[in-house]
Amino acid sequence: MKTISLRLIVAVLLAGIGLTALVIASTYDIGSARRMGPGYFPVVLSAVLVLLAVAEGVTAFMKRAPESSSSKIDWRPLLAILGAVAGFAVTIALFGLIPAFFVVIGLATLSEPRYGWKPAAILAIITCIGAWLLFSQLLGMTLPLFRLGF
Amino acid sequence: MPRFHWNNIRRSLAASVIGGLAVVSAGTAIAEDYPTQPITLVVGFPPGGSTDVVARILAGHMSTSLGQPVLVENRPGAGGTVGISHVANSDPDGYTLGVSGVGASILIDALGRDSGYDIDNDLDVIGVMGTLGLVIAGRNGLEAQTLPELMEFAKANPEDLTYGSSGVGTPGHLAMEYLKSLAGVEMLHIPYKGNTPLLNDVVGGHVDIAMLTTPGAAEHVRAENIQPFAVSSPERSSLMPDVPTVIEGGFEGYTATLWNLLVAPKGTPADVQAKLSDALNGAMKDVRVVGEFATKGLAPTITTPEEATQFLVDERAKWKGVIETAGVPKK
Amino acid sequence: MIENILLGFATAFTPENLAYCFLGVFLGTFIGVLPGLGSLAAISMLLPLTFYLEPTTALIMLGGIYYGGEYGGSIASILLNLPGTPSAAVTCLDGNPMAKQGRAGVALFITAIASFVGGSVGIVALMGFGPSIARLGLGFSPADYFALMLLGLVAAVTVGGGSVIKGLIMVVLGLLLGTVGTDVTTGDFRYTFDFLELRDGVSLVAMAMGVFGVSEVISSITGSKTRKISEKVTARSMMPTRQDLRKIFGPMARGSTIGGFLGALPGAGTVIAAFMAYATEIRLAKDKTRFGKGAIEGIAAPESANNAAAQTAFIPTLTIGIPGSATMSIMLGALMIHGISPGPLLISDHPTVFWGLIASFWIGNLFLLVLNIPLIGLWVRVLQFPYKYIYPVVIALICIGVFSMRTSVFDVSLVVIFGALGYLFQRTGYSPAPLILGFVLGPMLEENLRRAMLMARGDPMRLISDPLTGSLLAISALMLVWAVFGGIRSLIAARRKGRVFRHRRGLRCWPLPPG
Numbered sequence: 001m002k003t004i005s006l007r008l009i010v011a012v013l014l015a016g017i018g019l020t021a022l023v024i025a026s027t028y029d030i031g032s033a034r035r036m037g038p039g040y041f042p043v044v045l046s047a048v049l050v051l052l053a054v055a056e057g058v059t060a061f062m063k064r065a066p067e068s069s070s071s072k073i074d075w076r077p078l079l080a081i082l083g084a085v086a087g088f089a090v091t092i093a094l095f096g097l098i099p100a101f102f103v104v105i106g107l108a109t110l111s112e113p114r115y116g117w118k119p120a121a122i123l124a125i126i127t128c129i130g131a132w133l134l135f136s137q138l139l140g141m142t143l144p145l146f147r148l149g150f
Numbered sequence: 151m152p153r154f155h156w157n158n159i160r161r162s163l164a165a166s167v168i169g170g171l172a173v174v175s176a177g178t179a180i181a182e183d184y185p186t187q188p189i190t191l192v193v194g195f196p197p198g199g200s201t202d203v204v205a206r207i208l209a210g211h212m213s214t215s216l217g218q219p220v221l222v223e224n225r226p227g228a229g230g231t232v233g234i235s236h237v238a239n240s241d242p243d244g245y246t247l248g249v250s251g252v253g254a255s256i257l258i259d260a261l262g263r264d265s266g267y268d269i270d271n272d273l274d275v276i277g278v279m280g281t282l283g284l285v286i287a288g289r290n291g292l293e294a295q296t297l298p299e300l301m302e303f304a305k306a307n308p309e310d311l312t313y314g315s316s317g318v319g320t321p322g323h324l325a326m327e328y329l330k331s332l333a334g335v336e337m338l339h340i341p342y343k344g345n346t347p348l349l350n351d352v353v354g355g356h357v358d359i360a361m362l363t364t365p366g367a368a369e370h371v372r373a374e375n376i377q378p379f380a381v382s383s384p385e386r387s388s389l390m391p392d393v394p395t396v397i398e399g400g401f402e403g404y405t406a407t408l409w410n411l412l413v414a415p416k417g418t419p420a421d422v423q424a425k426l427s428d429a430l431n432g433a434m435k436d437v438r439v440v441g442e443f444a445t446k447g448l449a450p451t452i453t454t455p456e457e458a459t460q461f462l463v464d465e466r467a468k469w470k471g472v473i474e475t476a477g478v479p480k481k
Numbered sequence: 482m483i484e485n486i487l488l489g490f491a492t493a494f495t496p497e498n499l500a501y502c503f504l505g506v507f508l509g510t511f512i513g514v515l516p517g518l519g520s521l522a523a524i525s526m527l528l529p530l531t532f533y534l535e536p537t538t539a540l541i542m543l544g545g546i547y548y549g550g551e552y553g554g555s556i557a558s559i560l561l562n563l564p565g566t567p568s569a570a571v572t573c574l575d576g577n578p579m580a581k582q583g584r585a586g587v588a589l590f591i592t593a594i595a596s597f598v599g600g601s602v603g604i605v606a607l608m609g610f611g612p613s614i615a616r617l618g619l620g621f622s623p624a625d626y627f628a629l630m631l632l633g634l635v636a637a638v639t640v641g642g643g644s645v646i647k648g649l650i651m652v653v654l655g656l657l658l659g660t661v662g663t664d665v666t667t668g669d670f671r672y673t674f675d676f677l678e679l680r681d682g683v684s685l686v687a688m689a690m691g692v693f694g695v696s697e698v699i700s701s702i703t704g705s706k707t708r709k710i711s712e713k714v715t716a717r718s719m720m721p722t723r724q725d726l727r728k729i730f731g732p733m734a735r736g737s738t739i740g741g742f743l744g745a746l747p748g749a750g751t752v753i754a755a756f757m758a759y760a761t762e763i764r765l766a767k768d769k770t771r772f773g774k775g776a777i778e779g780i781a782a783p784e785s786a787n788n789a790a791a792q793t794a795f796i797p798t799l800t801i802g803i804p805g806s807a808t809m810s811i812m813l814g815a816l817m818i819h820g821i822s823p824g825p826l827l828i829s830d831h832p833t834v835f836w837g838l839i840a841s842f843w844i845g846n847l848f849l850l851v852l853n854i855p856l857i858g859l860w861v862r863v864l865q866f867p868y869k870y871i872y873p874v875v876i877a878l879i880c881i882g883v884f885s886m887r888t889s890v891f892d893v894s895l896v897v898i899f900g901a902l903g904y905l906f907q908r909t910g911y912s913p914a915p916l917i918l919g920f921v922l923g924p925m926l927e928e929n930l931r932r933a934m935l936m937a938r939g940d941p942m943r944l945i946s947d948p949l950t951g952s953l954l955a956i957s958a959l960m961l962v963w964a965v966f967g968g969i970r971s972l973i974a975a976r977r978k979g980r981v982f983r984h985r986r987g988l989r990c991w992p993l994p995p996g
Contacts, residue, residue: 013905035939036666041927074702077698084876092890104873105873317665
C-alpha cells in the first residue's frame, strides 16, 4: 500500500512557500549583482528554497518509507494548543489579561480527553495570581487586566 | 444600642445622594477631577532610546504635578507609527497619550507611506516635548576642516564622498539630501539601521560623513574620533559650542531639528488638554528637567496646544519642501 | 592597573551595591526562566526600577539582571526546550535531550560552571585589553561583517544535526523570513502584506516560541501519556561525574576563547558565538553522532562562549559608546539616563563607574553560581510535576511573554502560524536551530553585503582584495567544501553499508541521507 508520507507533504508545503515568495519577490526591483535592489535577495533565496524543497520531496517520494509513529500528526493536541494561543490573542484584545488566561488554559486542556474543568480552573486562577503579582505588582507593567469592547 | 439622630441620618442621606450623583455624572464631568487613574504614555520606540529617555524624564515630572502616575508604555515598530496608531485608536479620555516624533508625525506620511492614521484628523497635539539638533561630522583624515571646504571638495570630486544616515527617509537622510541640493554636490548615500552602526562606521573610518544626533556624537567629538563640521539647529548646540551652525557655514535658512510632540486621541476635552499642557510646560520649566535636557543636547520648549499645532503645520511645510527640493522619491 | 582593579572591588563591595547585584541576578534568573522572556526582556522590564538608584548601583543591578536573564534562559531551554534567544537555541540542542534522559541536574550544573568560566575569561579580557579590543572591532568594515556572517551561516548548516539538505532548507527559510520588513538600503517594504507590525520584520521571540516551544508542547502531550518520570532527585544525580568534568574542560576553554573574541565585535558577536563554539566542537569530536542527543560538550562549549561574549560585548559599549546588541543599547540608554555618556573618555572621566562595574560583573557571576547550584534541585523538580499540569501554564506564559515584548496581539497570532509550522518540521526531522540563526543573520548579511558593494562602487574585487575580508571568505569557502565533501563521503559510506545490509537481510532498504 502506498501512502503519501508526511515528509513529502512538508516538502511540497515548503516548495509552495518558496514559490509564493518568488512570485511576490518578482514584483520588487531586482537591480544587478553590483547594485542590488530590494528584490535581489528574496528572489535568490526563494528560488534556492524551491530547488531544495523539490530535491527533498523527490527523495521523500522515492523512499516510500513505512509511516512510523513519529511522523503522524496528533490532531487533537495540535488543534487544542494552536486554538489556545489564538484564543488568547482574541481575548486579550477584547477583554484583557485575566479572561485571556482562562481562555488559553481552558482551551489548552482540551488536548487531552477527560482533563476535567476543576484542575483547569485551579491552574488558571494560580496563573492569573502569579502573573498579576509578577507583571503588575513587581514589574509595574501596564497590562490591561480587564477591558470591555475594543 | 445605637441612637439615631435625625441629623446623622440626614447627613448620611445627603452623602449618599451626592455620591449617587457623582456616579451618574462621572461620565460627563471627568475633566473636573481629571486625572483619577494612571495615565499611559505610549512611546513608539524601545526602552533606553532617545525618545524613551525624553518621555521618561517628562513623565516623571508630570506624575508629581498631575497627582497620578504617568506610565511609559513602549510599543515599538515601524518608525514609531505602531505606537501612535494605537493612541489614535484609543478613547479620547486623556488616559492614553503618545509621543510622536518627526517620522511618525510628518515624514512617513510625506514620503507617501501609510501610517495607519491621519495626524490632523485622528490626533490632538498638546505640546512640543523639546527639540534636538543634529551634527554633520566626518571621519578623521578628511582634508576639509570646515563645511564650505567640505562642500568644495565634494563639488570637485562628485560621488567620491560617502555619507551615512540612520535610514532611508529619516530626518538625517533628508537633511543631507537637502544640503546636497543646496550646495549642488553629489555624494553617495549609505543607509544604516539606526544611529549606532552608523556611528561605528564613521568612527572606524568606513564611511566619510554622517549626520548624527548631537548627544551621540559629542563624546566622539571631544575624544577627536570624528571631526564636526556644522550643527543643523538654528543656534549652536550646548554640547559643542565651538561648532558653527550650517547657517553660519553659508546656507541661509537651513535648519533641521528632531522633536517630539505630546499627542492625544482626537476629541480629548479641552480642559483635559489644558491640564496636560500645564503639566508639560511645568516640567519644561523645572530646574532638574532643564539640567537633564542640557546634558542630553535637548532644548526645552514651552507651547500651548494651539502653538504646538501651528508648530506641526510649519514643520510639515518645511519638510515637504525639503523632500520636494531634494527630489527624494516617494513610495 | 592593579589599583584600578582594587578601586573597582572597593566600589562593588559596598553593602548596597552587593545587595542590588544580588537582587538583579535573582530577578533576572526569575524572568529569564519564563518562556519567551530572555535577558533583553528582563532588562527592558526592570530598567525603570533602576532610574532612582545611583548610576554605579543601577548599572551593577542591570548587569546582574543581564546574567541572571541569560542563565534563566538556559534553564528554560534545558528543562522545557523553550529558548528565548538564538544562543539559548543552541543550548536546547543537547540540553533538552539530557533532561529527557533524566540528566537535567547535570546539564544545569554544567551550565552554571561553563557560564562562570566563560564569564570569568570574558572579564579578564575586558580588564586587560578592553580598549585595544574595541579598536579591533571598529576596524571591521561592512565587507568584513558580511564575510563573518557568511562564516556563521556555514556553521549553522552543520549545527542542525540532521540531514544536510534539511539543514540547508531551514537556513534558507530563515534567511527568507529575515527579509520580511523594511529594506534598510532602499526603505522599500518586503512581504509586509500591509501589516504595520511586519514593517520591522517578524518578531524573533514569536518565531522561536512557535517553532521550539509550541511544537514541543504539542508533541510532548502525546509523549507524556507513555513517558514515566520516576527518577529520584538526589544530590548525586545532580552532580556531574568525574568523567563529565574531564570532558568539558577543552570545550569550555575553546568556547570561552571563541566567545570572548566574537563578543567584542559590535552587532555580530553575541549571536554567533554560541553557534560557532558548538560547530567547532562537532568538527573536533571523534564521534559526531553524539551531538543533538545529549552530548555534554554540546552544552559546555556554547554556554561558556555565550557568557564570555556577554562580557566582552560590554567592551564596545563602554569604551567606544557603541553597543554590540539590543541588550547593550538598553544598557547604554541606562548610562545616558544617569548622565554618563559612554565613550572613549568613560574610563578616565568616571573610573569608579567603569572599574566598579567590571568588578561587579565578576561578583555577579559568582552570585549566579552560588544562587543557582542550590536551586538546581528545585528546577529539576519542575520536571517531576505531572506534565498535565505544566503545559497549560507553559502555553499561557508563552502567550503573555510574546505579548508583553511589544504589547502586540499580532505577535501572538504569529505564534499560531509558527507553532503549526514548527510541529510539522519536528515530525519530519527538521531542526529549528538553523532556522533561527538564518533568520537572525540574514538581514545583517544582506545589509552588509549591499552596503559593502555600494562603498566599493559595485566592484567585487575591492571586497576580496582586503586581507581580512578575503581570509574570512576563504575560511567560509573551505568549511563549505569540507561540509559538502564530508556529506558526499558519508553518503557513499551509507550507500555501501546499505548494500551490505540489503544483501544480508534480503530486505529492500534505502540508504539514509547523510549526516
